[in-house]
Amino acid sequence: MEFSDRKSLGITVLPNSEVKVKAPIGTSLAKVKEKLLKKAAWIIKQQSFFLSFEPKSLPKKYVSGETHLYLGRQYKLKVISGTEESVKLKGGLLIVNAINKETVRELVTSWYLDHARSLFPKIAKPLIEKFKKYKVEPSSLVFRDMPTRWGSCTTKGKIILNPELIKAPKGCIEYVIVHELCHLVYHDHTQKFFDLQTKELPDWDKWKMKLERLMA
Numbered sequence: 001m002e003f004s005d006r007k008s009l010g011i012t013v014l015p016n017s018e019v020k021v022k023a024p025i026g027t028s029l030a031k032v033k034e035k036l037l038k039k040a041a042w043i044i045k046q047q048s049f050f051l052s053f054e055p056k057s058l059p060k061k062y063v064s065g066e067t068h069l070y071l072g073r074q075y076k077l078k079v080i081s082g083t084e085e086s087v088k089l090k091g092g093l094l095i096v097n098a099i100n101k102e103t104v105r106e107l108v109t110s111w112y113l114d115h116a117r118s119l120f121p122k123i124a125k126p127l128i129e130k131f132k133k134y135k136v137e138p139s140s141l142v143f144r145d146m147p148t149r150w151g152s153c154t155t156k157g158k159i160i161l162n163p164e165l166i167k168a169p170k171g172c173i174e175y176v177i178v179h180e181l182c183h184l185v186y187h188d189h190t191q192k193f194f195d196l197q198t199k200e201l202p203d204w205d206k207w208k209m210k211l212e213r214l215m216a
Helices: 029-038 040-051 101-134 163-167 170-185 191-200 204-214
Strands: 002-004 010-013 019-024 067-070 073-081 086-090 093-098 140-143 151-153 158-161
Touching: 019 029, 029 040, 067 101, 067 163, 073 101, 086 101, 093 101, 101 140, 101 158, 101 163, 101 170, 101 191, 151 170, 158 170, 163 170, 170 191, 170 204
Parallel strands: 002 019, 073 093, 140 158
Antiparallel strands: 010 019, 067 073, 086 093, 151 158
């Protein structure tokens, strides 16, 4: 909790679900507790919002017959033992040629990462252009495995995306990028943040639900 020279008491829920309270100097703890109780439902809702970004896919075994996602579509994995290593889509199959079956996971993960690095900047480019009217622009777009987040942004304007998003439909990827771009304008999940997100992506809630449902 922070005390400062301000007129009203403010409550913010951070991405790690921590609740931050800023209060005018001299505010009693009883008054703070009263405000927190009144906002309890809202706080829980915000914390749940952040938790919805957690990738929930069950661990894969990377064996033939297993189903894998790419841009929202399901592909059946077909592992072929051979003298070369490659990964490609053909029809409804994700075909992996591997010298050693122990390397199949690594090959598929690398393939996903390569496609994320290629596709995400193309999806992000028109969205970034749209946000320039708010006088913001990400300093960079990077990819990082994040076990509990689909995306995040730093105070210096770097947008970080989870390569696992390449498994989701394009609309879901756009939603996460727009969400992080909105954070360049408003750092916290205030009403202004949600108003901006709705303005720039009116059906964001549809893609949020689809992401949660598809990747569960």
